[in-house]
Amino acid sequence: MIDHLTLLVRDYARSRDFYLQALAPLGYTMVMELTREQIPVLEFPATCGLGVNGKPDLWLRPSADGVIAPTHIAFRAADRATVDAFHAAALAAGATDNGAPGPRPHYHPGYYGAFVLDPDGYNIEAVCHG
Numbered sequence: 425m426i427d428h429l430t431l432l433v434r435d436y437a438r439s440r441d442f443y444l445q446a447l448a449p450l451g452y453t454m455v456m457e458l459t460r461e462q463i464p465v466l467e468f469p470a471t472c473g474l475g476v477n478g479k480p481d482l483w484l485r486p487s488a489d490g491v492i493a494p495t496h497i498a499f500r501a502a503d504r505a506t507v508d509a510f511h512a513a514a515l516a517a518g519a520t521d522n523g524a525p526g527p528r529p530h531y532h533p534g535y536y537g538a539f540v541l542d543p544d545g546y547n548i549e550a551v552c553h554g
Contacts, residue, residue: 428473428480429497432487433544438518439484440472442543445517447474447482449509450499450550455480494545501550504536510550511538522547 433439444454457472468488473480482497501507508525515521523539531537537551 426481428475428483430471430483430485431497431544431546432492433484434487434490434492435543436468436470436484436486438543442514442517442519443474443482443484446510446514446519446540446542446548447499449506449513450501451476452482492544494541494547496547496549498537498549498551501552503552503554507536507538507550507552511540514540514542514548518543519548523549 431439443452452474453476455473455475455478457470458466459470460466460468468486471483471485474482474484499510501510504525511525519540519542522541523537525538526536528535528537532553534554535551537549539547539549542548
């Protein structure tokens with residue numbers, strides 16, 4: 425089980441705002457934001473933890489050298505309507521469509537997902553398995 429993960433981003437404020445809007449249908453909010461003013465030894469100006477029910481499990485922080493290696497992250501959704509809402513919210517937040525909401529029977533019969541590319545090219549998915 426993964427407790428939390430950190431994404432390196434090119435534009436911290438843009439990515440923070442994107443994820444807050446895109447993941448709102450999944451119940452994500454800003455749990456905390458830490459700055460160098462609060463923690464003088466912080467290696468970067470700010471970082472934030474997003475999550476559900478007060479538990480930050482997705483952290484965003486700026487890349488020190490601007491280099492990132494986009495990857496795939498899937499968030500579990502309660503149902504198909506929530507997958508659809510995630511996709512719409514992500515597109516409204518500036519994402520690029522990378523797979524409209526729909527069944528993906530090649531994964532398994534109940535798989536329903538939607539895919540977008542975030543501002544840094546990360547392949548972000550919302551999925552339900554029922």
